[in-house]
Amino acid sequence: MSNHAMVSRVENERVLVLERVFDAPRDLVFRMFKEPEHLKQWWGPRGWEVPVCNIDFRPGGIWHYCMKCVDQNQGDFFGMESWGKGVYKEIVEPEKIVYVDYFSDAEGKIDDSLPSTEVTLEFIDLGGKTKLVNRGEYVSADALKTVMDMGMLQGITETWDRLEEHLNEVK
8 A cells, every 4th residue: 555645625614625646647547537447446435336337428428326335344334325426517638527426316316405516626647646636615514514424534535545456456
């Protein structure tokens, strides 16, 4: 494991910024977020897999996915499914992806009771390495607090650890 720790900070009470350096070229790191066959290998916290991952990778396109807990040690979460839906707003290959992230159901219907997030992913070329900046903008400070209380930081840390492991396998 490398020592590329994730750095997080909150701006304006409702914007969460996460940064991490990956020891892989930018084009490859970008592809990890673009291609379903890659996303399925690393998306989600440890013990979760992605049985469904449909991507229409263009502005206005939809990313609809399901995460399922397959780890019996996670107690009540075991067997649980969590559906998400992203709507792409802007794509600049291989520099930037902007999308709005929603909680949804298996049909893609958005769950309005949970906060959506506008996510901006920036891929910064560091000469063979890549700095990934994930900027999540929430509707309110309360919405950000809600997802933080749900343990989101641990989940993202584990997800990015898995991304790093997958990059090490494919690069």
